[in-house]
Amino acid sequence: KIAGLVELSGTGATSGTNFDNGAKLAAKEINAAGGILGRQIDYTSGDTQSNPAVSKALAQKAIDDGAYVVMGPVFSGSILVSMEETRRAGVPNFTGGEAASITQKGNPYIFRTSFTQAAAMPKVARYIKNGLKAQSVDIMWVNNDFGKGGRDMIVKALAAEGVKVGADISTDPGQVDFSSAVLKAKQSGGDALFVYTNEEESARALRELRKQGYAKPIIGETTLTGQKVIELAGEAANGAIAHVGLTADAPIDTVRKFDKAFQQAYGTRSDHNGIKGYTAMYFIKVMTERIGKVDGKAFAAAMHGAKMTVKDNPGVLMDVTFDQHGDLDRESFLTKVVNGKQVVVETLPPLGAK
Amino acid sequence: MAEKIIEFDRVVAGYSPSLTILNETTLDARKGEITLLIGPNGAGKSTVLKTLFGFLTPRSGEVRFEGRRINGKPPRELLAEGLAYVPQGRNLFPSLTVRHNLELGGFTLPRAEVPARIDEVLQRFPRIRERLDNQASTMSGGEQKQLEIGRALLLRPRVLLIDEPSIGLSPILVRDVMALLRSLADAGTTVLMVEQNVRTALKYSNRALVLEMGRLALDRPASELLGDPDLNRLFLGAGSAKAHPAPA
Amino acid sequence: MNELIQLIVSGTATGAIYALAALGFTLLWQASGTINFAQGDFVMLPAFTMLFCMIAGAPLWLAFLATCVAAMLVLGVGFKKVIVDPLIRHGVIPLVIATLGVSMALKTIVRAGYSAEAHQFPAIFPAGQFTIAGVNVSWADLGTLVLAAVIVIALQTFVTRTLTGRAMQAVAQNTDAARVLGIDAKRMVLYTFLINAILAVVTALLITPTYLAKFDMGDSIGLKAFFAAIIGGFNQTRGALLGGVLIGVLENLVGFYWSPAYKEGVALMLFLVVILWRPEGLLGKVEERKV
Amino acid sequence: MSAAGPSHGDNAGKAFLEVREVRKHYGAIKAVDGVSFKVGPGEIVGVIGPNGSGKTTLFNSILGQIRPTSGSVEFCGEDITAMSPLELSRRGVGRTFQTLQVFGQLPVRDNLIVAAQEFQGSLPGRLFAAPDAGLGERADRMIELFRLKHVAQLPAGRLSYGQQKLIDIAMAFMPNPRLVLLDEPCAGVNPSLVDQLRELLVELNRSQGGSFVVIEHNMDFIMKLCPHVICMVEGKVLSEGKPADVQANPAVLEAYLGN
């Protein structure tokens, strides 16, 4: 019995829905293949409405209902609340949240499904320094927990690399008009622009950048070159570069297979959140079979320091290791939008492997 | 006896089931006459007019216009049959100009006829002409009343229902309006009028109906009533001089 | 200097969008005395309908026409029959609350029934742009502005200069009096909602390329549009244009010269200042004397 | 003629309410155009004049409902020009309205209580006062007096026009004001109650020395009640004096009374 707490409405609806779909897809596949240790997965998801108080209630409810593992929420604010409950009850909890603080609270039951911003940003900063040879960079970010967290991390990472931060431009979630933000970036004259906003805003920002004739490199994280962004920004997305932890475009067989299955099931392509949900479900399968019983405490204990490979089960998509905090590590990609397609230009090794 | 244009036949009506206002009310108004409806405050006079003009549907009984049953018929249709109604209380479109208020009075008329008729009304109420382009709500109480009456006359109705026209009008205008109604009646219009200014109204009316607690209490020729000392005592207050102690 | 002009130009374009949406508010207010909390969703729905038509293979113009018909049926006749008619006799507040419910329902239906994601929408204006005096202006911006202005003027003329327009206002101001005069209140309300439905479709057509079709696209538009309507003057159709453009420009200026973090607050500040200083709005006329 | 209270002459010089050259212009419309008059303590003054002659506007200017264009108003030696209605009510000035102004959703009895409760004790004190603020009995007597007993528990907005008018008048008298300005109190009121109302005013005037200014188109009422009458035309005072004199003034006849 696995419970999902996901943002099906409110500001996080897109991410939550993807995450949920990914998890559902995996559950279906696993069940079709005989379940976990012969038991069928009973996956139910509840809508947190992107509201922490509701997440908390849902987490309690999941525990009351005897959930084995809790998945989600994706939003960092919500997970910070709900993880208190899963911790108290000793139920393992996978999250899609990327805020660094989640795993720094010493909670032994919390596990990530993706990179933290703390892990991703140094890779980006390094690329800005070495790949783009930029001396200074402007930052455009969205003022929510996601954007703010990323902004703080990139500033730190850039400082470590000795790259100067020019204009520091915050934008609003759901912002439509980016003309003043882009004008600010143009004015500041940095060598590149780092854009860290949600999908729709990324698309709008790219369009406005194109409109105002911004000619310098535009770099971002996962969201910047996502499928949705390319679809929404059209032409204007071309040339954007992003570091991507997970992407359905990754040149890996398992991912391609997943991509196809997802499209078949939901008619759209999955974003990284879909992969998060999908792989998390397989993490559970692999690990449960490894410990040989359905026991949350043992599961959590075994997760720390665990390594899972595609060989164990193709469902985990890529080899992955978990550390003592519950953070994970694996390969990541540098992608670029070329002719309306996200193209992986470089595969970056896991942090731990460097 | 003149033809009965409007008839109430044991009409029961009210604003909620637990509160009956018109209690088996039976009355009528006749062609070419001014029928005056009087009675204490809250007797149900305005309710009679509202029921007649389709704002209230009788719970039982029958309302007839020229012999046809019109229970709950919507105002628009009654208007088309030649009825017009000037209600009590606020009845204008406050932020529209006086001119536009008048124009809307002729909403159901052919467009081409309206300007001439408006002119006619303005002749009758010169005060309104001076305020034509002001917002209706800025006018004084009496001016608004003139506008309302004028607006109804625009329709040249066959039957005019008019609720306390004298409220807010200066004595000179009260007499003008009454005389006007008289002349309309003489020309064949049926007028059903509610008034508290009983003494003046009786002078111009043919027949007076006294309503008490939603029932017809009296139905007499107006001239007869005017001279009746009994009614004088009851409704005009003469001699009710039992001084009331002021509340401390 | 150049950037100031650029900011003003692009702000004006955004403002035209607000103005279009605000127009629905002023229309409904003047002609039915109600506030439609679902106004934003009234724009969202046609956007999706057009999208559907296009997915089904219809060209944009056909999608637009089909949606106009559908909107008149659903947002016009349907809304009036199902919601306004039974509610209007209870006064304005229940109706306003009901539109809140409608707004919630519409959003959820689109989200749960179709998709929670944003969808791209083709633009009716050519994609290009031109530069005058160093300022970039896109055809879309210019087109939206011009169209918005034309619609505002047309609507203003209709509502204040025609007998039908005034009858619509009359119904809003005093329904009983309107009935006494034989004005078919229900029909006037129907006209109002039919016009509003068309307005919503046109607004959707113009703004969805920028806003993207998304189930909650109406939220931010609705709010801004409402503020724009009040700032310009609720009982003046042309007030919507002034209010919209004012907000659009000011937002841009604040975002650039002060801090983008409080950009969203701009419409609000302006709104607060206006209602405290001139509650009737910048172009609004003072309403009736009270006693 | 029922001369009520001290006559006008006695009080010349020690005015209670003094209105000086009050004007209210709306653009070209001179609604009130330089009106001056005095009301002595215990005096009853009638104001008549054709429709739109500025009577209501004059009241509104005196009572702070609108700000006069120019001129001043003094009450008990204090300048009260453009004071808010609230401040005036605290000084003992009450009023009634030409248009219906009641608390539509409150029961009739509560309408009357609320009309006086704010004069009992302090604002915080009223939070701890009895629910009826000790005014229940007085309200009941008023209800009796105005023949509203059978509707006392109904929301005032559901009453007939005349009944609402009566409530408005009763409310003005609930707090025992020193001066009351009444705007067409008889409009829509049954004739027998009109007589009673007049008697009530006379009685209040005699027993408590209350002063009244009354706008009325009911000449019978004015003639019997007011020892002093002002006739306004076009925003100006046309004639002023004893009712019989004003009534006989040809200009008044021509503009207002007819014949």
Next chain:
Amino acid sequence: MNARVHLLALAAALAALAIVALYLKRSEVYLLTLWAVYVMATMGLNLTAGYAGQMSLGQAAFFGIGAYLAAILLKLGWPFLAVLPVAALVCFVVGLALGFPALRVQHHYLAFATLGFNVLVYLAMRNEEQITGGTFGISGIPRPTFLGIDLGGHVAYWYWTLGSLVVLGGILWWLLRSPWGRAFAALRDNPIRAESLGVNITAYTLLAFAIGAAFAGVGGVYYASLVEFIEPGPFHFSTSLMMLLAVIVGGSGKFYGPALGTAIVILLPEFLRGSSTPWLKFMQVWYLAVFGIAVVALMIWLPGGLLSIRERLDRKGGPQ
């Protein structure tokens, strides 16, 4: 209703609420507590909007101010009982300030002015990071102890909240039956007439806002302590809309309206979410759609809210 019957029914309802908690699951008790917390705020809104007629869409802002104050002060080690009056007072004062637009504008203008205030407060919560923790919020908010009793447990905290709700309800009841209550109603019905009768509409308008705000502030304190974490999200104006809906659905200007309305807005969706009956599962996704339509239907049949059913039955067959 007869006063004694009323009291008995109330006592029975409270007893039921107290006893049932012993048999409920943790998450259900949590939801009940959440309900009580929201009722504190909606009760205040009922005073402002329902009784005094001042359309307010800023209640969530006060709720948030109370919650943030509580979070900050409780983490500084202040005792809960000291935080309560501070939060109430601060919200009272801010509420006074919010009342000022109400002196100039009414109805929908006022609604949007207060909504604007809500947005500003929200922006401040999100952007003034040093104080509010920005979008990351504040976590680790402690629950109180009272007379040495630890209220950290879910049932204990529920009793504590329920008790406080009853006290708050008592205060509101007292206020409404005093002359103040009548003055608020007069203000709602006809401010012009009220002023000429000595009703200080400035004072009462401001009071209506301030007291309503103080109630929300108190609710916010309980909220922060209940959830043990806060961030700006729950204090977005959409919460204000929901609170207004709760008041209206229950019956605005009805004493028990907010309690009923909040149950429908807060508890019902959770109940449906929790259910595994197939047709109810459908509701998990469609709940808001159904709720929205239900609101419309309610406004058509019972524009005065659920608790107005008695008047409705009385007025049936009235004028069209």
